Amino acid sequence: MNDPRCITMLVVSILVQTGLTSSAPMPLLMIVNNDSMECARFLPGDECMDCSPPEGWDIFGPYDSCPENYKVVNVTGICRGFENERCCTEKHTGASGDCRNLVMNNKTKKCAFVANASNCSLPFGWLAMPENASQSMWVCPIDYDWTLLNCT
Numbered sequence: 001m002n003d004p005r006c007i008t009m010l011v012v013s014i015l016v017q018t019g020l021t022s023s024a025p026m027p028l029l030m031i032v033n034n035d036s037m038e039c040a041r042f043l044p045g046d047e048c049m050d051c052s053p054p055e056g057w058d059i060f061g062p063y064d065s066c067p068e069n070y071k072v073v074n075v076t077g078i079c080r081g082f083e084n085e086r087c088c089t090e091k092h093t094g095a096s097g098d099c100r101n102l103v104m105n106n107k108t109k110k111c112a113f114v115a116n117a118s119n120c121s122l123p124f125g126w127l128a129m130p131e132n133a134s135q136s137m138w139v140c141p142i143d144y145d146w147t148l149l150n151c152t
Contacts, residue, residue, distance in 0.1 A: 027062040031075060034058065039066035040075040048087035049095035051077035083113055085146045090139045099138050103128050103149065111140035112149035120151035 031042040031053045042059070045051045053059060053075060066072055080098070081087065087097025088111075101117040104110065105125045114120060117128040126149065129138040140146070 029062055030060040030064040031057045032060055037070045038073045039070045040073050042075060046094045048097045049079050049081045051079040053077055088139050090142050096136045099135055100129060104140060109144045110147045111144050112147050114149055114151035122151055
């Protein structure tokens with residue numbers, strides 16, 4: 001087993017099975033609303049999104065349990081996606097990022113972020129997210145390269 005080829009094959013095999021990178025979600029936290037006597041398990045986000053509980057909810061640790069006589073409920077957090085390349089590239093793992101300022105050029109196969117994409121004059125060939133597009137569907141194709149672009 002000390003043969004360098006065997007070790008290399010083992011490492012390659014592990015990387016193929018697990019992937020090179022993935023979004024690591026934060027551990028579920030217990031959140032508690034003492035006014036309504038409710039509690040919930042809450043996902044505070046991952047590498048592409050940050051979530052906070054609604055007003056009135058206190059954050060406890062991942063190993064805390066729901067206080068006695070409290071009702072367990074589902075709570076939707078207030079989430080904000082991050083504007084970064086990995087989170088706005090198709091087939092990434094994890095939550096969707098904030099891709100509203102993503103622009104792409106299908107001829108050159110390039111993507112970029114610009115400031116205020118919906119209200120700027122893009123260079124010829126560059127497209128901003130269409131008004132009727134879903135933000136979760138507006139992502140950079142995996143075979144495109146990322147570049148820097150100024151928008152006026």
